[in-house]
Amino acid sequence: MIRFVSSAQTMVRTMIGMMRRPVVRAIAGVTIPVALLILVDLSVHARGVPAEDEPVDEVAITAVVVDSPSPTAPLLHERARVVQRGETLLELLREHNLSFDEAVAASRAVGSYYDPRRLRPGQELVFRFWDNDPDTLDSVAVRLSAERSIEISRAEDGSFVAADVHRPLTPIPALRTGRITGSLYGAGVTAGLDANLLATLIQLFSFDVDFQRDIHPGNSFSVLFEEYYDEDGHWVRNGSLLSAELVLNHRTLRLFRHYGENGVDFYDPTGRTVRKTLLRTPIEGARLTSGFGRRTHPILGFSHLHPGLDFAAPIGTPINAAGDGTVEAVRNTTGFGIHVILRHANGFRTLYAHMSSTARGIRPGVRVNQGQVIGFVGMTGLTTGPHLHYEVHLNGAPINPATIQFPPERTLRGEELERFQQNRAHLESLLLGSPPRNEA
Numbered sequence: 001m002i003r004f005v006s007s008a009q010t011m012v013r014t015m016i017g018m019m020r021r022p023v024v025r026a027i028a029g030v031t032i033p034v035a036l037l038i039l040v041d042l043s044v045h046a047r048g049v050p051a052e053d054e055p056v057d058e059v060a061i062t063a064v065v066v067d068s069p070s071p072t073a074p075l076l077h078e079r080a081r082v083v084q085r086g087e088t089l090l091e092l093l094r095e096h097n098l099s100f101d102e103a104v105a106a107s108r109a110v111g112s113y114y115d116p117r118r119l120r121p122g123q124e125l126v127f128r129f130w131d132n133d134p135d136t137l138d139s140v141a142v143r144l145s146a147e148r149s150i151e152i153s154r155a156e157d158g159s160f161v162a163a164d165v166h167r168p169l170t171p172i173p174a175l176r177t178g179r180i181t182g183s184l185y186g187a188g189v190t191a192g193l194d195a196n197l198l199a200t201l202i203q204l205f206s207f208d209v210d211f212q213r214d215i216h217p218g219n220s221f222s223v224l225f226e227e228y229y230d231e232d233g234h235w236v237r238n239g240s241l242l243s244a245e246l247v248l249n250h251r252t253l254r255l256f257r258h259y260g261e262n263g264v265d266f267y268d269p270t271g272r273t274v275r276k277t278l279l280r281t282p283i284e285g286a287r288l289t290s291g292f293g294r295r296t297h298p299i300l301g302f303s304h305l306h307p308g309l310d311f312a313a314p315i316g317t318p319i320n321a322a323g324d325g326t327v328e329a330v331r332n333t334t335g336f337g338i339h340v341i342l343r344h345a346n347g348f349r350t351l352y353a354h355m356s357s358t359a360r361g362i363r364p365g366v367r368v369n370q371g372q373v374i375g376f377v378g379m380t381g382l383t384t385g386p387h388l389h390y391e392v393h394l395n396g397a398p399i400n401p402a403t404i405q406f407p408p409e410r411t412l413r414g415e416e417l418e419r420f421q422q423n424r425a426h427l428e429s430l431l432l433g434s435p436p437r438n439e440a
């Protein structure tokens with residue numbers, strides 16, 4: 001007997017039905033008991049909720065908690081009540097048929113867990129009555145959060161007892177897809193992704209995508225993330241990003257969350273961390289001849305800040321891009337000579353000066369990968385000998401490449417890579433909305 005089943009609940013049930021197996025197996029490391037999922041599934045039958053946008057303070061809700069109710073079995077009714085400005089617990093209890101003495105006793109019972117004076121407008125209380133005794137309050141739940149409430153109930157002897165009740169939330173994967181017309185952010189909002197999730201998504205993709213140049217109308221995305229539901233099947237909050245796909249003009253990027261030996265991180269399909277570092281030494285076999293900091297310029301003669309590192313190397317030695325990024329500028333100036341500036345994720349830029357020449361194809365707007373040869377050591381500009389002058393800038397200011405702390409970059413190997421690949425296959429099947437493919 002189902003009196004209310006909101007659309008949200010229907011969705012949860014459908015999702016649980018579709019995703020029970022993948023849910024349990026997809027999120028390695030966070031074991032979700034199957035029993036919990038079943039609990040959610042069953043509880044959906046038991047209770048109803050008003051539509052979220054229904055502008056009412058008090059709603060009578062019929063709750064059917066019996067498996068096969070006999071016609072005479074009493075039913076427990078719930079009434080949700082949102083606290084208004086200035087209202088006290090005592091008043092609200094009095095309003096629900098408690099005498100003054102009873103209300104004081106019930107408030108005192110709550111006091112061992114929660115100070116009733118901390119009750120705030122917008123907080124929800126749920127009052128319960130049996131339908132065969134609608135004038136006698138059975139119990140009341142003071143909701144502190146979606147996960148916790150203080151339950152006050154009437155004991156046999158008429159006194160009141162309180163209990164601190166924690167309700168487990170169940171994460172369920174949710175999928176949103178969309179097509180980009182302007183920006184990924186705008187399309188994400190349209191698809192119903194929240195700002196936090198979008199910020200994470202953009203930050204993670206920014207290691208591989210130049211959002212100014214690579215995103216074009218018609219590009220598409222799929223985002224898989226956790227939604228947390230309470231035991232009644234109500235949506236409570238979003239959890240973390242699980243997986244995402246971004247389909248650009250000429251490439252498709254995917255990332256996957258994985259719990260490994262080093263905690264949680266996001267990986268590409270090959271098991272490499274999505275967050276990438278910059279190379280501290282973008283040249284092989286070179287000798288550091290000048291560090292970062294204040295010194296006297298060998299040619300100009302005055303003291304100044306040396307905003308980078310100098311590596312002495314023979315003319316023609318290849319210079320590597322310190323990280324994945326986009327060529328921002330290729331210039332030839334008096335001081336730096338022939339130099340290249342690369343733009344990387346999260347506000348980083350790198351500069352490579354005194355080149356003899358740039359590598360073929362290195363021009364503004366071109367994407368480069370970490371380690372790719374972008375030019376060759378020379379002695380153009382103001383220099384006493386062949387060397388690479390290398391600078392790293394963060395948000396426009398030079399920083400010392402030798403001491404900068406990057407997030408750890410890893411490639412999963414061995415057994416951990418196998419675990420990742422299993423996890424990835426499940427996330428990918430949810431992300432792409434198809435059953436896992438057999439991989440030979």
Ligand SMILES: [Zn+2]
Nearest residue numbers: 308309310389
């Ligand atoms: Zn230098």
